[in-house]
Amino acid sequence: MASVLLFHIAAGLALFVSIPNFSVPDLFLISLIALSAFMAGRVEMAKAETSFVLQSDGSLKIGREGGIRTLRVQAGAVDFGFILWIGLADDEIHTARGLFRLGLVPRNMKVDEWRAFRIWLRLLAFKRSAESA
Incomplete structure (x- = not known):
């Protein structure tokens, strides 16, 4: 689970660092990364059971x-x-x-x-x- 979350955090940080000014499309991308992290976390938790x-x-x-x-x-x-x-x-x-x-x-x-x-x-x-x- 940690590797999945680490991957999503790295993607979010890379996006955050590469964009100097945030706009609506950038916030949309960040929300997609957050949604992906949430869904990946759910899948990993299901594997644990x-x-x-x-x-x-x-x-x-x-x-x-x-x-x-x-x-x-x-x-x-x-x-x-x-x-x-x-x-x-x-x-x-x-x-x-x-x-x-x-x-x-x-x-x-x-x-x-x-x-x-x-x-x-x-x-x-x-x-x-x-x-x-």
């Missing part, structure tokens, strides 16, 4: 808001080492609503869990998503 259970078949169970969903990792998941970008699909919902995008950073979980998640993604989920593509 989410639990992930890695399955041996390459699927992922997500516990959130009192319910558990089994999701399938889509082809195109990327592991940059410092961030994971994962596309997830719910097989029970066959619309665009059944597709999720998830970005995770190491601070979203414990160090051992982060390492295990990355290994699971490489060994099981990448292999399964490549086979289904």
Whole structure:
């Protein structure tokens, strides 16, 4: 969460420093940055209340808001080492609503869990998503 807020603060400061006189469009940009920070904070807080259970078949169970969903990792998941970008699909919902995008950073979980998640993604989920593509 701190990295998300730091990014938004840096964007606000860069805008503040680069503009000598504030006008209405500048205030609009600052309000967009503030709204983005608020929405990003809400998303990060929702991730804090989410639990992930890695399955041996390459699927992922997500516990959130009192319910558990089994999701399938889509082809195109990327592991940059410092961030994971994962596309997830719910097989029970066959619309665009059944597709999720998830970005995770190491601070979203414990160090051992982060390492295990990355290994699971490489060994099981990448292999399964490549086979289904």
